[in-house]
Amino acid sequence: MGWKFTNTAFNDLFAGLTEDYIILAPKRFVNRGRFSDTDLIRYDEVKKSDDIIWKEKSTFSPKEAVFPVTQTLFYFTEEAFREPQPEEKQYLVFLRPCDINGIRRPDTINLKNGPEPDSYYANLRKRVRFVMIECTESFDNCFCVSMKSNITSDYDMAVRLTDDKVLLEIKNDDFLRYIRSDIPKIEFRPEFVLENKIKVNVPEVDEMPAGVYEHEMWNEYKSRCIACGRCNTTCVTCTCHTTNDIFYDDNSLAGERRRTWASCHVDGFTDMAGGISFRKDNGSRMRFKVLHKIYDYRKRFGEHMCVGCGRCDDNCPEYISYSGCINTLNKVIRETVS
Amino acid sequence: MNKNPLIPKPHKIIGINRETDLESTFRIEMDTAPVMGQFYMVSIPRIGEMPISISGIGQGWIDMTIRNVGKVSQAVHFLDMESTLFLRGPYGNGFCLEEFKGQHLVIAAGGSGIAPVRPIVEYYYNNQHEIDKLDLLFGFKTPDAIMFGKDIKRWKERFKTILTVDDACGIWDGECVGLITGYVKDIKLSEYDRMDVIIIGPPVMIKFTAAEFIKRGVSEERIIVSMERRMSCGLGKCGHCKIGEHYICLDGPVFRYNDAFKMID
Amino acid sequence: MTLDVNTKAVVKNAYRITKHRGKTALRIRIPGGYLKAKHFDLLKEIAEVYGDGIVHLTTRQGFEISGIDYSSIPKVNSLINPLLQDLEIDIGVIIKDTSNGYPSAGTRNIAACIGNRVCPFANYNTTALAQRIEKEIYPNDYHVKVALTGCPNDCIKSRMNDFGIVGMVEPQYDYQRCIGCEACVKNCKSNVTGALSLHKGKVKRDARRCIGCGECILKCPTAAWTRNPVKFYDILIMGRTGKKNPRIAEEFIQWADEDVVIKVIKNTYRFIDEHIDKTLPKEHIGYIVDRTGYQVFRDKALEDIKLNPEARIAKNIQWGGFRYSSDVFMSDKLQ
Numbered sequence: 001m002g003w004k005f006t007n008t009a010f011n012d013l014f015a016g017l018t019e020d021y022i023i024l025a026p027k028r029f030v031n032r033g034r035f036s037d038t039d040l041i042r043y044d045e046v047k048k049s050d051d052i053i054w055k056e057k058s059t060f061s062p063k064e065a066v067f068p069v070t071q072t073l074f075y076f077t078e079e080a081f082r083e084p085q086p087e088e089k090q091y092l093v094f095l096r097p098c099d100i101n102g103i104r105r106p107d108t109i110n111l112k113n114g115p116e117p118d119s120y121y122a123n124l125r126k127r128v129r130f131v132m133i134e135c136t137e138s139f140d141n142c143f144c145v146s147m148k149s150n151i152t153s154d155y156d157m158a159v160r161l162t163d164d165k166v167l168l169e170i171k172n173d174d175f176l177r178y179i180r181s182d183i184p185k186i187e188f189r190p191e192f193v194l195e196n197k198i199k200v201n202v203p204e205v206d207e208m209p210a211g212v213y214e215h216e217m218w219n220e221y222k223s224r225c226i227a228c229g230r231c232n233t234t235c236v237t238c239t240c241h242t243t244n245d246i247f248y249d250d251n252s253l254a255g256e257r258r259r260t261w262a263s264c265h266v267d268g269f270t271d272m273a274g275g276i277s278f279r280k281d282n283g284s285r286m287r288f289k290v291l292h293k294i295y296d297y298r299k300r301f302g303e304h305m306c307v308g309c310g311r312c313d314d315n316c317p318e319y320i321s322y323s324g325c326i327n328t329l330n331k332v333i334r335e336t337v338s
Numbered sequence: 339m340n341k342n343p344l345i346p347k348p349h350k351i352i353g354i355n356r357e358t359d360l361e362s363t364f365r366i367e368m369d370t371a372p373v374m375g376q377f378y379m380v381s382i383p384r385i386g387e388m389p390i391s392i393s394g395i396g397q398g399w400i401d402m403t404i405r406n407v408g409k410v411s412q413a414v415h416f417l418d419m420e421s422t423l424f425l426r427g428p429y430g431n432g433f434c435l436e437e438f439k440g441q442h443l444v445i446a447a448g449g450s451g452i453a454p455v456r457p458i459v460e461y462y463y464n465n466q467h468e469i470d471k472l473d474l475l476f477g478f479k480t481p482d483a484i485m486f487g488k489d490i491k492r493w494k495e496r497f498k499t500i501l502t503v504d505d506a507c508g509i510w511d512g513e514c515v516g517l518i519t520g521y522v523k524d525i526k527l528s529e530y531d532r533m534d535v536i537i538i539g540p541p542v543m544i545k546f547t548a549a550e551f552i553k554r555g556v557s558e559e560r561i562i563v564s565m566e567r568r569m570s571c572g573l574g575k576c577g578h579c580k581i582g583e584h585y586i587c588l589d590g591p592v593f594r595y596n597d598a599f600k601m602i603d
Numbered sequence: 604m605t606l607d608v609n610t611k612a613v614v615k616n617a618y619r620i621t622k623h624r625g626k627t628a629l630r631i632r633i634p635g636g637y638l639k640a641k642h643f644d645l646l647k648e649i650a651e652v653y654g655d656g657i658v659h660l661t662t663r664q665g666f667e668i669s670g671i672d673y674s675s676i677p678k679v680n681s682l683i684n685p686l687l688q689d690l691e692i693d694i695g696v697i698i699k700d701t702s703n704g705y706p707s708a709g710t711r712n713i714a715a716c717i718g719n720r721v722c723p724f725a726n727y728n729t730t731a732l733a734q735r736i737e738k739e740i741y742p743n744d745y746h747v748k749v750a751l752t753g754c755p756n757d758c759i760k761s762r763m764n765d766f767g768i769v770g771m772v773e774p775q776y777d778y779q780r781c782i783g784c785e786a787c788v789k790n791c792k793s794n795v796t797g798a799l800s801l802h803k804g805k806v807k808r809d810a811r812r813c814i815g816c817g818e819c820i821l822k823c824p825t826a827a828w829t830r831n832p833v834k835f836y837d838i839l840i841m842g843r844t845g846k847k848n849p850r851i852a853e854e855f856i857q858w859a860d861e862d863v864v865i866k867v868i869k870n871t872y873r874f875i876d877e878h879i880d881k882t883l884p885k886e887h888i889g890y891i892v893d894r895t896g897y898q899v900f901r902d903k904a905l906e907d908i909k910l911n912p913e914a915r916i917a918k919n920i921q922w923g924g925f926r927y928s929s930d931v932f933m934s935d936k937l938q
């Protein structure tokens with residue numbers, strides 16, 4: 001079922017929704033971009049529908065909505081532990097098909113990998129609803145079609161945002177009560193991007209030939225990659241994190257255990273006490289990341305990790321093309337196999 | 339609220355035994371028995387967490403041998419008897435002793451790698467009938483670095499035991515000097531599927547010792563290794579321990595070598 | 604006919620008295636070094652038809668066209684009208700008679716690095732500010748050199764100028780977003796001033812050490828550091844080259860906002876009015892300040908200015924610089 005809103009009417013719908021939900025969407029932070037006189041676009045709370053940035057891709061992904069950059073696990077005083085107050089807020093996240101498919105990866109890791117789900121993730125995740133932003137034309141660097149993540153049905157509502165009107169589909173009947181009776185009903189089913197400018201040939205091998213790990217194709221990244229970690233922090237599917245304890249400056253007996261995002265490209269990721277570490281050169285970190293995205297993860301969970309959102313390529317300061325690297329890898333594998 | 343596996347539980351330290359200048363064994367009250375080869379996430383709140391494998395299992399206690407090399411382990415070494423350590427776990431797969439029933443078992447351990455195999459040796463010391471034969475091959479850097487010296491002496495009475503040091507430092511009166519790899523040839527092998535070899539130690543030691551055994555005809559499936567990696571969550575979430583499609587904290591730390599050698603960092 | 608040239612008028616008109624009798628050279632002003640490529644046709648025409656076919660690139664981002672007959676001055680002045688229009692009038696400079704060339708040459712071209720139109724380090728649009736300052740201070744006969752640079756790298760070498768305006772940004776920190784990767788800390792330590800340190804997995808910034816370069820913002824992989832959208836400037840004063848005590852400029856006001864920059868520069872012209880030694884041909888601003896002392900200059904430069912709250916003013920300035928002295932040589936004999 002669908003509805004057609006004027007922009008004003010859609011803003012009114014927002015007003016109703018914000019009574020029950022915190023709405024998270026790509027938002028513009030004017031003049032807060034990396035370079036001066038540029039803007040930063042990232043997920044944050046929006047109060048008005050006009051604040052949703054839908055003509056540009058956000059630098060950071062919506063995984064922030066389900067997986068905070070910093071999360072306190074518990075507070076401690078001497079021998080007592082206290083978990084943060086359970087939050088009750090409901091969230092409505094505006095995101096694109098690739099990102100909806102992308103969030104299935106943090107879901108898998110946090111809820112299904114290992115014997116026990118992560119309770120912090122589970123508690124937040126169950127309070128998150130999705131509004132799909134229809135994508136009819138892809139951005140630079142997108143290759144969702146190659147990753148088969150251009151289509152999804154896993155959303156509660158879907159919107160087509162245009163300059164003068166908004167079309168809305170509701171799949172979850174809970175949201176019907178927010179629709180005013182004077183809003184005209186129409187037939188609306190969102191469309192999906194069926195072709196991207198960037199095409200990636202993902203190698204579909206069951207066993208990675210051993211030669212690939214040692215292949216010289218990784219060597220160029222030893223000097224090109226600066227191990228900054230942007231490809232991981234902007235990626236919707238990266239879930240690595242590190243747990244640390246801190247104590248408070250003015251009371252060293254009280255403190256907290258918390259976790260923050262981590263990146264397999266950044267120094268220290270594999271450091272063990274005693275000085276042993278692995279993947280010291282950035283070329284092997286590139287190999288590790290790329291194989292995780294398009295080989296290891298699929299071996300374990302049956303689908304590729306990468307959803308082709310292209311943010312890693314958008315944001316690498318060294319112009320390292322991850323999608324280009326997959327194409328190279330595919331060639332290398334075919335040469336190695338034949 | 340879901341149950342939260344990240345909250346550690348307090349456990350009392352009921353024994354401290356200094357092994358070397360760097361390592362001490364802490365006996366910790368524990369009412370459930372873990373599987374040998376598993377590990378716990380041990381923490382002192384405000385300092386942090388670290389993965390520690392089990393170096394002994396008894397009625398109502400476990401041993402953990404901790405090397406004083408990091409922030410948390412250093413803090414643990416300042417603790418006294420009766421103080422509290424916080425633990426969550428046990429994690430990982432551990433060794434399956436069923437598989438060794440009636441087998442010829444060889445254990446090759448380098449340095450602090452001896453800690454996780456100590457409960458196995460101890461078990462067979464008390465249950466010798468469960469195994470055909472047990473050979474021990476232990477290597478340490480220097481005589482000062484030898485751990486569980488008394489245990490080793492005792493084990494020697496029942497099992498063939500080779501104890502070597504890389505560098506005698508002029509104070510070593512044992513028979514063997516040199517890298518552990520050099521003594522692999524002194525182990526008498528049994529038929530292919532009658533024997534298993536456990537190799538534990540630093541990554542380089544594992545690699546070269548395994549190579550020696552393979553050179554002598556032991557097949558990769560009969561070699562078992564335990565892999566140490568950076569761990570943060572122990573629950574398959576944080577990604578630090580991942581190699582290939584495996585999470586060491588879930589699928590390991592114990593692997594058959596035919597799987598392990600394919601896991602490239 | 605014998606030449607009869609009013610050299611003072613010619614010089615004021617941006618022409619030079621050259622070593623070749625009968626020939627002059629014209630300096631084209633290019634505020635901020637920002638020149639549309641289309642003007643090259645005109646420069647070429649003037650150089651080839653009225654000059655000796657050569658265009659010299661000046662150190663202050665202008666062009667000097669040499670070998671022009673003094674008699675050609677009126678013709679050349681009418682030809683450069685489109686340059687005056689585009690580079691001066693259109694940015695707001697008031698020139699009453701645009702057919703007679705440049706109305707003055709005392710206040711030098713405002714030089715600028717390429718700024719944030721192109722450079723990732725730049726903290727502001729140097730072109731736009733150069734044009735705004737040009738509008739405020741040109742035409743003027745007083746000898747003042749202003750240079751703008753986007754960040755403390757100072758690619759334009761603004762420290763060699765009477766006014767060096769260096770772009771500053773206040774990095775603002777989002778504690779939640781920081782992953783403690785230390786990219787910002789390591790970079791500030793090795794490339795800047797070491798204003799950042801890691802404290803319990805997060806970053807602390809020592810505001811007294813921070814020079815506002817913004818490199819931490821460039822390095823941060825999570826946008827934990829972002830820019831304060833308000834732009835700030837470091838005003839460096841009284842640097843100079845020259846025969847008498849060349850020296851680099853020193854910090855006068857840190858974290859000044861744009862209005863303060865403009866007002867300080869304008870007040871400086873009033874200071875010159877009051878204190879210039881009129882017996883000299885044209886005393887440079889730096890030497891005037893040397894005579895009056897910093898405090899007198901400071902009070903005039905800040906007159907009637909409401910400083911933004913972030914601004915910090917130098918208590919005192921000790922310019923060092925170079926003094927020619929024969930004492931440094933081993934012998935008095937010239938060899």
Ligand code: HEM
Nearest residue numbers: 660662716717722724754755756757758759760761762763
């Ligand atoms: C990141 C900042 C800087 C950049 C990007 C930069 C860039 C350049 C470039 C492109 C040139 C060649 C100019 C030409 O041929 O016309 C140049 C020349 C020069 N630069 Fe820099 N520069 C920077 C900072 C500095 C600094 C801080 C100094 C000294 C304090 C400096 C001193 C010089 C000198 C002495 C020359 C040679 C001039 C000549 O040979 O004509 N530069 N610079």
Ligand code: SF4
Nearest residue numbers: 235306307309310312
């Ligand atoms: S690896 Fe790159 S393209 Fe793939 S999901 Fe992550 S950021 Fe997007």
Ligand code: SF4
Nearest residue numbers: 238239240264292577
């Ligand atoms: S290992 Fe690297 S690529 Fe894989 S999830 Fe972690 S940070 Fe991302």
Ligand code: SF4
Nearest residue numbers: 225226228229231316
């Ligand atoms: S963004 Fe580019 S330079 Fe940075 S870690 Fe990733 S591949 Fe390396």
Ligand code: SF4
Nearest residue numbers: 791813814816817819
């Ligand atoms: S702005 Fe520059 S000086 Fe200030 S903290 Fe950042 S890197 Fe350091």
Ligand code: SF4
Nearest residue numbers: 781782784785787823
């Ligand atoms: S670069 Fe950013 S994420 Fe890394 S330590 Fe600095 S503020 Fe934190």
Ligand code: FES
Nearest residue numbers: 571572576577587
């Ligand atoms: S230790 Fe966190 S995933 Fe294994």
